[in-house]
Amino acid sequence: MVASLHPDMALTLFKYRSSERALEALVRGSLYFAPRQTLNDTLEVTFEDAGADEFQAVLGVFFYQKAQQRGQPGYRLDRSVAEAFARTNAAENRRFREHAEQVGIFSATPNQTSRAMWHAYADAGRGYCFELRLLPETQQQCGLHCRPVVYRSGPRRHNRAEDLVRVLEALASEHPQASIEELQHLSLEGSVRSRWGIETTARVASIKHTDWQHEQELRLLAARSDAKPLLQASLQRVWSLRGSTPDRLGEVSALLASGYPGVTLEPWPPR
Structure with missing residues (x-):
């Protein structure tokens, strides 16, 4: 099942959990958005900044x-605009890096069928898989942004202008009769700069080494790492691996019965 990434549609994804992590989440009713330092790719949100010349080249084109x-x-x-930007680019890059390094990351997948994921993240099949569905209003209220991970093995060089151009393309489509000068004026509005910040932060926080490309990871990103009380509103089903002996099955079943009305515990694959 492939999760929708459209911001106006519900998002379905799967989270593989050990029995201990599953019980902890069910008790707290939360999804944990982790800091980058705790994730398994040691290069999470690490990158080299593009210089002013590279930024200007992309924007100029x-x-x-x-x-x-x-x-x-x-x-x-x-030329005066280009020179002014060159003077401020280093400071802007520093501010962007500080913000990006605080992002909270909830790692999931659209793939419920991977035995490799059951093995790696659900205690070799003895744990559980949460099926989650987040409504668009929930994502908006919590300031969440979903991105598929891009897997790369080469250097991570980040040019914020590439994301600005994508935002400006949308702006140009919204104002088809605007002159270039008018587009530049519109690009200074707070809403445009906010969209740019979201897009460029999400991109730099959604890159992972190719060693993990089998995971087909989807990420929910938040401005800060913390636990968010989203589980009761989003949990649809809990799956156990057919043929395995799930750990602490009685405790999981009791928690679902008492705190998650309508959420069932079912074996995967279903017959």
């Missing part, structure tokens, strides 16, 4: 192409 499309041939970024 975008505005040049938009100028061509909108009847303003020969447009170039104003």
